[in-house]
Amino acid sequence: MPPELPSFLARFPAGSVVPQTGAGAPVDQETWVVRREVLLDLCRELHASRETRFDLLLEIFGMDYPEREQRFEAVYHLYSIPNGRRLRLKVPLAASDPTLPSVIPVWKAADWFEREAFDMFGLVFDGHPNLRRILTHEAFQGHALRKDYDAAKRWILTEDKIWQPRLEAPERGDSMFERMTINLGPSHPATHGTFRIVALVDGEEIVASEIEIGYLHRCMEKMSETHTWQQVIPYTDRLNYCSSFINNVGYCRSVEQLLGIEVPPRAVWARTILSEFSRIMDHVVANGSTLVDCGALTNFWYFYQCREEIYGLLESLCGARLTVSACRIGGLLADLPPDFVERSRRLLETIPPLISDVETLIDKNRIFLDRAVGVAAINGEEAVNWGYTGPCLRASGVGLDARKAHPYDLYDTVEWEVPVLRGGDVYDRYRLRMLEIRQSLSIIRQLLDRGVPEGPFVIDDPHVALPPKDACYNQMESMIYHFKLIMDGIQVPPGENYGFVEGANGELGFYCVSDGSGKPYRVRVRPPCFPIFSSFPTLIRGHGVSDVVATLGGLNVIAGELER
Amino acid sequence: MTVDPKALRLPGVQVHPTTLEPRRMTLAERLYLPLLAGMMVTIRHFFLNIFRFKKKVTIEYPEERRAYSHRYRGHHILTTRPDGSPRCVACFLCATNCPADCIHIEAGESPDVNIEKYPVVYEIDMLRCVFCGYCVDACPEEAIIMSNNHDMAFYSREQSIVGKADLMKPFTISPDRLGYRPYYPEEDARHAEMRRQAFDLVAAARAKPPARDAAAS
Numbered sequence A: 001m002p003p004e005l006p007s008f009l010a011r012f013p014a015g016s017v018v019p020q021t022g023a024g025a026p027v028d029q030e031t032w033v034v035r036r037e038v039l040l041d042l043c044r045e046l047h048a049s050r051e052t053r054f055d056l057l058l059e060i061f062g063m064d065y066p067e068r069e070q071r072f073e074a075v076y077h078l079y080s081i082p083n084g085r086r087l088r089l090k091v092p093l094a095a096s097d098p099t100l101p102s103v104i105p106v107w108k109a110a111d112w113f114e115r116e117a118f119d120m121f122g123l124v125f126d127g128h129p130n131l132r133r134i135l136t137h138e139a140f141q142g143h144a145l146r147k148d149y150d151a152a153k154r155w156i157l158t159e160d161k162i163w164q165p166r167l168e169a170p171e172r173g174d175s176m177f178e179r180m181t182i183n184l185g186p187s188h189p190a191t192h193g194t195f196r197i198v199a200l201v202d203g204e205e206i207v208a209s210e211i212e213i214g215y216l217h218r219c220m221e222k223m224s225e226t227h228t229w230q231q232v233i234p235y236t237d238r239l240n241y242c243s244s245f246i247n248n249v250g251y252c253r254s255v256e257q258l259l260g261i262e263v264p265p266r267a268v269w270a271r272t273i274l275s276e277f278s279r280i281m282d283h284v285v286a287n288g289s290t291l292v293d294c295g296a297l298t299n300f301w302y303f304y305q306c307r308e309e310i311y312g313l314l315e316s317l318c319g320a321r322l323t324v325s326a327c328r329i330g331g332l333l334a335d336l337p338p339d340f341v342e343r344s345r346r347l348l349e350t351i352p353p354l355i356s357d358v359e360t361l362i363d364k365n366r367i368f369l370d371r372a373v374g375v376a377a378i379n380g381e382e383a384v385n386w387g388y389t390g391p392c393l394r395a396s397g398v399g400l401d402a403r404k405a406h407p408y409d410l411y412d413t414v415e416w417e418v419p420v421l422r423g424g425d426v427y428d429r430y431r432l433r434m435l436e437i438r439q440s441l442s443i444i445r446q447l448l449d450r451g452v453p454e455g456p457f458v459i460d461d462p463h464v465a466l467p468p469k470d471a472c473y474n475q476m477e478s479m480i481y482h483f484k485l486i487m488d489g490i491q492v493p494p495g496e497n498y499g500f501v502e503g504a505n506g507e508l509g510f511y512c513v514s515d516g517s518g519k520p521y522r523v524r525v526r527p528p529c530f531p532i533f534s535s536f537p538t539l540i541r542g543h544g545v546s547d548v549v550a551t552l553g554g555l556n557v558i559a560g561e562l563e564r
Numbered sequence B: 001m002t003v004d005p006k007a008l009r010l011p012g013v014q015v016h017p018t019t020l021e022p023r024r025m026t027l028a029e030r031l032y033l034p035l036l037a038g039m040m041v042t043i044r045h046f047f048l049n050i051f052r053f054k055k056k057v058t059i060e061y062p063e064e065r066r067a068y069s070h071r072y073r074g075h076h077i078l079t080t081r082p083d084g085s086p087r088c089v090a091c092f093l094c095a096t097n098c099p100a101d102c103i104h105i106e107a108g109e110s111p112d113v114n115i116e117k118y119p120v121v122y123e124i125d126m127l128r129c130v131f132c133g134y135c136v137d138a139c140p141e142e143a144i145i146m147s148n149n150h151d152m153a154f155y156s157r158e159q160s161i162v163g164k165a166d167l168m169k170p171f172t173i174s175p176d177r178l179g180y181r182p183y184y185p186e187e188d189a190r191h192a193e194m195r196r197q198a199f200d201l202v203a204a205a206r207a208k209p210p211a212r213d214a215a216a217s
């Protein structure tokens, strides 16, 4: 049953907001087709009205349907934290005039997402203060994700048109220093990824800054369109490579929902456990690098010891440590190794003492407290407006966690809590991750106590998963399925689906559109650190240069995911 | 949509705090006292390590190497028939399934009448390869498997394109360095017979039973 429409819709002209219903409408979430003239007003209402309260803008992206009359489409994914409700807005745009109003006045998170849609599709957002390319080079021509852009095309980009930061800050009369522009990055040990922060400093204080990203843009979304559904899995590994398993799960879940298949319990069980282990790894990296950037190296080694051990576990399942590609659509790539439970239990014993050691070293350590408390603080209201999700949002006092709010896999069958802190600063982001590691360990322990569910590790459907090898050698039918599945790929029925998981640094979404051809029509990734990082200039304004370094690790900005 | 009211406060209540409550330091913290506890941690680790009271966590690579499981996805191996020719029948399934498009095969007429084709050229570009194992999954002949060798260094990009000869050096690779392949040692019993016939390389491996995954930690 479609949820009730809010009453304020009556005030909009007839036909300007049309909820999609009936055959062909997306089944994953409510979708409204909106005319661009009313977009900004509608967004204002959706955001402010007590009925709807869509306070979180998850993402904005473009779609290209060359055969349609209105060729382009801007898609908005909204989320209401108080109501736990999701909404998709689609704004069709004609190829001749792909302009629409910017929604930055409503959600600041729109800033970078609109730039990305401009870069990739050429959608023009009226009223955007800085509508420039974001993922590709300034000298790049064309819009890479349009369907008529040839995926094999290569550009030689010259230096004559390079990105110029726009740094504006009012002069203050009392400053004793000359203003200076400094670069952090693109290749700086503290950025833990390749991106550039250009900061205008007045003495030690940062008065304005701008970020240049795109150095690691790998056209993941474009490449997905030329490969089969199954082949996208290795690409997802390279999004947030600190917790690649969660990316695998997120993508596979989205495609599985589109296919309407049920994953066997054994695979779900293993996915939940390994996702939690991956979350621990990711948190350990984020905290380890925050601390190491503040000069606390010892913790890094304690942390990395847990990480190494978890890598060992993942490797015993799938044969790779970092880029695991361990999920397949419909399950896992292989059965669990025989000593999986034993090894996981050993990990549950080795990790907590290491975490406690770090807590003893850091939690009450004034040297770190002086560096972290009150630094780069953001309150809950602002954080939501900037599109924060995940640990950074929970450290600002908003207890949103997709694992609780929309439980998937086995998260609703175990006892655990969503830790929430109220400081919103570097210290609370660090503390929150430590608390989450403990919750993850408790989830894993409960699942291990339940024992490994019997049954297959991948769905027994020859249209989705490769048949077992011996069947493939010995039975003609399996052999044919094997060939067909590899040559043509999984035949996903036409449709669209937004699948999400709680990634280690926020809600990781995969919006998959199929046209039934065996290859994705579009795979759109909602990278959690993208909106978080877009708020960075605001976060560090007024702080010192050394605070930039302390802040970056705690935001857990992963360039692989930021730029795809 | 399901919402857990415990996790999300209900509408009307202010959900997003506009104020911050940063942590406040206690007197002891102001006096740097908790640092002593921290010092004890490092001192404890120092002595435990120096007197070897606990297992050393570091590995002195390359003399000592981490034991990988028998599923490790490393350098590829093209398996051979008893006469030394490749088992590969140049069906192109591996090249089709490769997400990095890094396998290059040129098929030719096989001299053996029972086999239709064989690969005249079989090259993998190791710099493009992402070691995902999709080629192994795709192969219907068990002609391509992986080893647990990850030491691949090249002086030039050309060298990184590894041809048939290098991929087919099965007997220079010790049996316990086998990696990702359709079956693992723990499943051997079930498939022993079939594999012995089909797959002489693993037959050689089984002559000396490989260490089990458990030893890998």
Ligand code: SF4
Pocket: B094, B097, B098, B099, B100, B101, B102, B103, B124, B128, B129, B130, B131, B132, B133, B134, B135, B136
């Ligand atoms: S491991 Fe993956 S990337 Fe490498 S050759 Fe095989 S299929 Fe291609």
Ligand code: SF4
Pocket: B087, B088, B089, B090, B091, B092, B093, B094, B095, B105, B138, B139, B140, B141, B142, B143, B144
């Ligand atoms: S899939 Fe196997 S048999 Fe076919 S070409 Fe590749 S290696 Fe040869």
